[in-house]
Amino acid sequence: MANSDSGASSNNYSFKVVLLGEGCVGKTSVVLRYVEDKFNERHLTTLQASFLNKKLNIAGRRINLAIWDTAGQERFHALGPIYYRMSNGAILVYDITDEDSFQKVKNWVKELKKMLGSDICLVIAGNKIDLEKQRNVPIEEAEEYAKTVGAKHFQTSAKLNKGIEEMFLDLSQRMIERAQENDLQKASELGRSSSMRRNVVVVDDEQAAETSTSKLTCCGSTT
Numbered sequence: 001m002a003n004s005d006s007g008a009s010s011n012n013y014s015f016k017v018v019l020l021g022e023g024c025v026g027k028t029s030v031v032l033r034y035v036e037d038k039f040n041e042r043h044l045t046t047l048q049a050s051f052l053n054k055k056l057n058i059a060g061r062r063i064n065l066a067i068w069d070t071a072g073q074e075r076f077h078a079l080g081p082i083y084y085r086m087s088n089g090a091i092l093v094y095d096i097t098d099e100d101s102f103q104k105v106k107n108w109v110k111e112l113k114k115m116l117g118s119d120i121c122l123v124i125a126g127n128k129i130d131l132e133k134q135r136n137v138p139i140e141e142a143e144e145y146a147k148t149v150g151a152k153h154f155q156t157s158a159k160l161n162k163g164i165e166e167m168f169l170d171l172s173q174r175m176i177e178r179a180q181e182n183d184l185q186k187a188s189e190l191g192r193s194s195s196m197r198r199n200v201v202v203v204d205d206e207q208a209a210e211t212s213t214s215k216l217t218c219c220g221s222t223t
């Protein structure tokens with residue numbers, strides 16, 4: 001599904017985005033706020049679908065986001081690569097009042113880099129900024145860390161609908177850029193391999209020419 005119709009030549013992009021982070025940091029709330037503009041005070045244990053679709057338009061480009069939320073498996077440490085494979089983007093969520101949840105984000109970044117390399121666009125979301133008074137993760141520390149791993153850092157509140165739209169927009173723009181870079185790279189690789197084929201032909205010709213020349217010389221010297 002991911003990338004199926006993405007590409008610089010087309011105006012349609014499909015991206016898979018996964019949400020990762022400790023239980024209760026607000027992953028489901030962030031997705032529901034973004035896709036359905038709803039918020040629930042209660043912890044939402046189950047989701048009907050494993051992903052929700054969101055369509056958006058950026059500068060005339062049509063983007064379809066498949067946003068994957070966990071069904072709570074993270075609490076049993078049972079979120080494997082099957083969940084995040086083929087993702088174009090990941091949103092790593094922590095709760096600004098919970099230092100532990102920020103450490104979990106660091107673990108997720110490590111795992112994603114190990115499994116997917118730097119192909120994936122990363123966003124780190126410090127959620128629940130409406131609880132600023134109970135903040136336990138210094139904003140400077142989080143932003144500094146995000147920079148070191150090439151991620152963008154956003155401050156969000158699913159409750160107050162803060163920062164969420166901007167975060168998905170920024171991520172989408174970066175995923176488009178990444179898809180375009182990949183397409184350019186593929187095109188140049190194709191170009192390289194066809195010129196390599198030409199080189200091989202040229203080498204063959206030279207060899208043939210050399211052989212015939214030496215044959216001629218050989219013949220010439222013997223006759």
Ligand code: GDP
Pocket residue numbers: 021022023024025026027028029030040041042043044045127128129130131156157158159160
């Ligand atoms: P998940 O386990 O990461 O999917 O977390 P949930 O989305 O189920 O949210 C866990 C709890 O945090 C719920 O009680 C939510 O109402 C609450 N919550 C989520 N986002 C926010 C937020 O921005 N501010 C506040 N104050 N509570 C939030």
Ligand code: MG
Pocket residue numbers: 027028029044045069070071072
């Ligand atoms: Mg959830």
